[in-house]
Amino acid sequence: MKKDIKKYKLLNIKLTPQRIAILDYLERNKTHPSVSEIFKYVNRRFPSMSFATVYNTLNTLVQHGRIRELTMDNDKKRFDPNTLPHHHLTCIKCKRIIDVDLDYPLSLPENKSSGFKVLGNHIEFYGICSECSSLNKQQKKKLSEII
Amino acid sequence: MKKDIKKYKLLNIKLTPQRIAILDYLERNKTHPSVSEIFKYVNRRFPSMSFATVYNTLNTLVQHGRIRELTMDNDKKRFDPNTLPHHHLTCIKCKRIIDVDLDYPLSLPENKSSGFKVLGNHIEFYGICSECSSLNKQQKKKLSEII
DNA sequence: TTATTAGATTATAATGATTATAAAATAAGA
């Protein structure tokens, strides 16, 4: 209880069980989950929880700078509880997203920024994860199971 | 006519007026437009054109590696006719996306890539464009006009 | 040139993600 308050109170938003559950899930999770993944999890503990609450909570947390909204997955929003500057590596097949905790000092000269105030950057490495690399074998298995 | 064929024929897809118009628009355009922006434009020349054709064409061109689908804008897909490796600078307010044509050699050591086959990277610089920076004044004007 | 046909376009329905609305519930402070 105290923990929760200590951890979340600074946001100056009401501390509800649903919000605590959502933020707890995000913090114990390194997968950069989507809204439906978050909903699936917290809904197990709060069967009455609405999908709208997950959206509301996530939007509120983003607005308060408590979490970060990722863009790499064009199909749906993904969320990151770590708002410190860091980069990501995405699997182009399954859209798995992992952290890249390396420092890359990137400077963008003013004469190349067309009048923009440059605030930061984010590197998206992309590739194919090990599961998707070895999919040829698995594909056959799964296909044979399905068909 | 010959130009079109020379330009697009290599894709081994049927050369239709709609496809030519869509690709022409993309190539004369540095704004990384969305589907609806593309539709709005080509629909002026092909009033019978369907929204589905724009989606179909864009997906086909992406699949054939002729254009690139961008992810920075979480609200809608944006498209880039330049498939050569380059980076981008996005306005966090209006989502304007401009090119960053600088070479940044970024290496991701194997022991930091969790078994991924790393294929490339893309840097998203972000900031505030000049139009959005000066919005405070404009906002007042527009607000006073509206209210 | 004409006939054939695989592939493209169109109109439209369906889906999926996200946002909006309004009533009921509740956290937080007095």
Place this chain on the structure above:
DNA sequence: TCTTATTTTATAATCATTATAATCTAATAA
């Protein structure tokens, strides 16, 4: 404990995107 501003919930609405099926046409070859 009381009050109230916020939040949650249920649900409808909206927006982007994909799927379907009928119609059309670019490309090929006779």
